[in-house]
Amino acid sequence: MILVLAYVVIGLALVSVVWGLVTAIANKPPGKAQLLYAAGVEVIVLVQSVIAVVAMIGGFRPAEFATTIGYLIGIVVLIPLAWFWANVERTRFSGVVLAVAAAAVAAMTLRLLVLWTPA
Secondary structure, eight states, X not given: OOHHHHHHHHHHHXXXXXXXXXXXXXXXXXXXXXXXXXXXXXXXXXXXXXXXHHHHHTTOOBSSHHHHHHHHHHHHHHHHHHHHHHHHSOSTHHHHHHHHHHHHHHHHHHHHHHHOSBO
């Protein structure tokens, strides 16, 4: 796991949280730009997760291996699920769904940074 990239993920996710809440407060569904931004955050999350998996395949063992795997799977699936929901249900609450998913990704990435210590 690359420390700088993890902080980039957290920062981008927090921007997505604010954006989702702003669209909900404005009583508007997420627009194309917001959905593209969420997709971009997902790409960065995928890059970070692939780097972490490659490091573990290469022999690195985090302190809590199973928990780390769970978090890596979780951060990869959250944004696509929220993105799909936001596309299917075009209401103001779609922004909240994107915000909650992004907040979870930020929190889980912070937790991964804590877990990413050698066993």
